[in-house]
Amino acid sequence: MKRYTRRALALVSAAVMVMCGGASAFADFTDPAYAYADFSRNKTDSSDTASGGDNTDTTDEDTVTDDTDNTDDGADEVTDDTETGQTTEEVDTSDGVVTKPAKEVTIYSYKSTVYAGDTFKIGCRLKPSNSDDVLTYSSSGKKVATVDSKGNVTAVAKGTAIITVKASSGVKDRFALTVKAAPVEEDTSSDDIIEDTGDNGDNSGSDSKTPASSSDKAKSIELKHSSVTIYEGDTYKIIYELAPSDCTDTVSFRSLNKAVASVSSDGVVTARGAGNTRIVCKTGSGKSIKLNVNVVSVMSQEEQDKSYEEKITKEYDANGDLVPSMVKFAEESAGVQVGQKVLLDARIYPAGAKYTYTIESDNPSVVKVNRKGEITGIKEGNAVITLSTDNGKTDSVYVTVYGSRIAGIDVSKWNGDINWKRVKSSGKAQFAMIRASYGYEDTDPMLAKNVAGCEKYDIPYGFYHYMYARNVSEARKEAAYFLNAISDYSPEYPVVLDIEEDFYKSMPRRDVTDIVTTFMEALENSGYYAMIYSYAKFFDDNLIMDKIEKYDIWVACWGDEVKLAENYSYHYGMWQYSEVGRISGIDEYVDLNYSFKNYRDTIRKYGLNNLKR
Numbered sequence: 001m002k003r004y005t006r007r008a009l010a011l012v013s014a015a016v017m018v019m020c021g022g023a024s025a026f027a028d029f030t031d032p033a034y035a036y037a038d039f040s041r042n043k044t045d046s047s048d049t050a051s052g053g054d055n056t057d058t059t060d061e062d063t064v065t066d067d068t069d070n071t072d073d074g075a076d077e078v079t080d081d082t083e084t085g086q087t088t089e090e091v092d093t094s095d096g097v098v099t100k101p102a103k104e105v106t107i108y109s110y111k112s113t114v115y116a117g118d119t120f121k122i123g124c125r126l127k128p129s130n131s132d133d134v135l136t137y138s139s140s141g142k143k144v145a146t147v148d149s150k151g152n153v154t155a156v157a158k159g160t161a162i163i164t165v166k167a168s169s170g171v172k173d174r175f176a177l178t179v180k181a182a183p184v185e186e187d188t189s190s191d192d193i194i195e196d197t198g199d200n201g202d203n204s205g206s207d208s209k210t211p212a213s214s215s216d217k218a219k220s221i222e223l224k225h226s227s228v229t230i231y232e233g234d235t236y237k238i239i240y241e242l243a244p245s246d247c248t249d250t251v252s253f254r255s256l257n258k259a260v261a262s263v264s265s266d267g268v269v270t271a272r273g274a275g276n277t278r279i280v281c282k283t284g285s286g287k288s289i290k291l292n293v294n295v296v297s298v299m300s301q302e303e304q305d306k307s308y309e310e311k312i313t314k315e316y317d318a319n320g321d322l323v324p325s326m327v328k329f330a331e332e333s334a335g336v337q338v339g340q341k342v343l344l345d346a347r348i349y350p351a352g353a354k355y356t357y358t359i360e361s362d363n364p365s366v367v368k369v370n371r372k373g374e375i376t377g378i379k380e381g382n383a384v385i386t387l388s389t390d391n392g393k394t395d396s397v398y399v400t401v402y403g404s405r406i407a408g409i410d411v412s413k414w415n416g417d418i419n420w421k422r423v424k425s426s427g428k429a430q431f432a433m434i435r436a437s438y439g440y441e442d443t444d445p446m447l448a449k450n451v452a453g454c455e456k457y458d459i460p461y462g463f464y465h466y467m468y469a470r471n472v473s474e475a476r477k478e479a480a481y482f483l484n485a486i487s488d489y490s491p492e493y494p495v496v497l498d499i500e501e502d503f504y505k506s507m508p509r510r511d512v513t514d515i516v517t518t519f520m521e522a523l524e525n526s527g528y529y530a531m532i533y534s535y536a537k538f539f540d541d542n543l544i545m546d547k548i549e550k551y552d553i554w555v556a557c558w559g560d561e562v563k564l565a566e567n568y569s570y571h572y573g574m575w576q577y578s579e580v581g582r583i584s585g586i587d588e589y590v591d592l593n594y595s596f597k598n599y600r601d602t603i604r605k606y607g608l609n610n611l612k613r
Contacts, residue, residue, distance in 0.1 A: 100130055105173050107123070108468045117155060118154075120152075137165055139153075141162075144157060145163065145179055155179040216284075217247065218287055221242055221288070223291055227502070228269075239414075250283065252281075255278075308347075315391070323353050323391045327349075331344070333565050334397055335399070336401055338402070341375070343374045359371065359386070359387045360386060377401040379403075403598075405594045405595065408431035408594070410576065410593060411433070418453060421456075429583060430460070437485040438465065439481070440474070462531075464496035464533060465479075467498060467499045467515075475522075490609055491609050492600040494552060497531070497532050498533045509541075513547050527607075529599065531553070533554040535557065540568075552571075552572075557577070559577065574595045574596065574597075577594065578592040
């Protein structure tokens with residue numbers, strides 16, 4: 001049966017929205033309120049939709065600034081071409097001979113839009129990877145943005161510039177950079193950092209940072225996420241990493257617009273009002289990085305009703321009676337377990353309309369539905385529930401029945417050195433998804449350790465790869481690198497493509513879909529059970545779902561089952577429901593997941609993933 005797909009009611013970048021139904025439930029529905037499957041899971045305090053499996057590796061990607069003296073005392077000489085606005089790196093290569101010229105240079109890490117004053121580092125790769133070519137960097141407009149000999153870009157003033165990277169063999173790559181005017185900070189008092197208490201939205205409180213000793217100074221700071229979207233009233237905990245990892249430097253936080261989001265001294269961001277702002281995270285040694293925050297307002301039930309009522313055109317029958325103009329299920333999809341009952345919520349607009357209705361399942365052997373709109377899961381599978389009024393108005397909801405669910409985690413270098421014995425004893429990780437690689441020349445430094453831990457304590461595991469590819473050629477390279485990284489292992493869970501980088505949002509959906517299918521075909525052709533991971537909105541906005549529907553989906557949507565159903569309307573086999581989990585054996589926050597399929601048995605049965613039947 002072809003799966004029923006529809007766009008979600010409201011999908012917001014990297015976040016979930018509470019969508020409320022209208023005021024008029026259809027006849028005989030005794031309880032029109034939302035009623036979703038209660039899986040008895042612990043709710044988290046975060047409603048931000050994930051930015052990804054590993055939630056993005058931010059190396060060379062986050063906007064990092066250094067408040068200390070950055071004078072380069074090395075051998076490189078930087079020359080300033082005032083006619084062209086180019087900054088060029090001159091490097092002494094001893095004999096001046098390049099023995100392995102580059103055939104291709106690719107910019108894999110960059111930013112397309114920044115604020116004046118921001119800085120970031122360009123990430124480049126040469127082909128072949130062992131090329132000894134020298135790179136030079138140039139900007140088409142120094143008044144807009146400059147770039148130094150190391151690829152560090154500094155946004156100067158509003159405008160657009162072309163940043164070019166050129167290898168000594170002549171090959172080059174470039175990107176367009178748009179610089180926006182810097183937002184006005186509310187706090188302009190010297191370097192003092194004002195702390196938001198997060199209690200009542202005022203600006204009281206002050207930072208109590210302690211000067212770091214020279215041995216404790218951080219050389220850099222990275223964020224787990226470079227940007228987040230949260231809802232009014234919700235909170236988000238800033239997760240960061242200092243280098244060196246054993247330093248004890250302090251970190252203070254400051255919001256550039258406290259009316260949008262405040263931040264406490266321990267890095268808890270509280271959404272105050274709709275809008276955008278940035279949180280400055282600053283170490284005692286002067287290193288700083290900014291977190292982009294988008295706060296979205298929550299539409300009330302009354303506002304949702306009013307919105308629908310304003311959109312419809314009232315209709316009347318031959319007797320002059322008001323009849324339905326629209327039928328609307330509160331959810332686009334729902335999930336239940338075998339034997340579980342869930343009451344669907346449907347709305348008829350306008351209020352006061354007269355009607356009769358029918359409600360039916362297109363696959364009653366999987367899902368049954370009674371006249372009150374209560375569905376019952378019969379066996380694993382899918383079905384479409386359709387409500388129809390006597391004057392021909394209809395709406396449907398796609399229902400998935402799960403046999404059981406399995407709790408698991410996903411891990412990467414961000415989770416540090418894991419005590420897998422304690423993880424196993426906790427009973428909270430029945431499987432683990434391990435980041436293996438990112439890009440086409442980077443392996444997660446904790447890969448081997450994490451695999452060894454899972455194998456020692458019999459925790460089934462799968463792998464995921466974080467993608468940066470901007471075309472199908474690069475997708476093939478990344479797939480080849482990923483396959484090589486996992487070639488010595490036999491995972492009993494799927495191997496996954498993690499795609500969530502911001503630059504995909506500006507690309508045509510067809511191009512992004514081609515990149516994904518190219519990568520997935522490489523995995524399948526190598527005998528692996530392949531899966532795709534991203535956050536809910538990415539699937540809806542950036543991919544052509546009909547072209548990837550044969551692949552299992554691992555969807556990130558932080559919150560409960562209600563929020564998942566409201567923000568994601570397609571099939572899925574795994575669900576990442578939190579990024580702030582706590583499990584014995586892992587000191588840092590860890591992503592929490594549910595698997596709704598027995599992947600271990602399926603992969604073993606068919607001899608996939610380097611396993612014998």
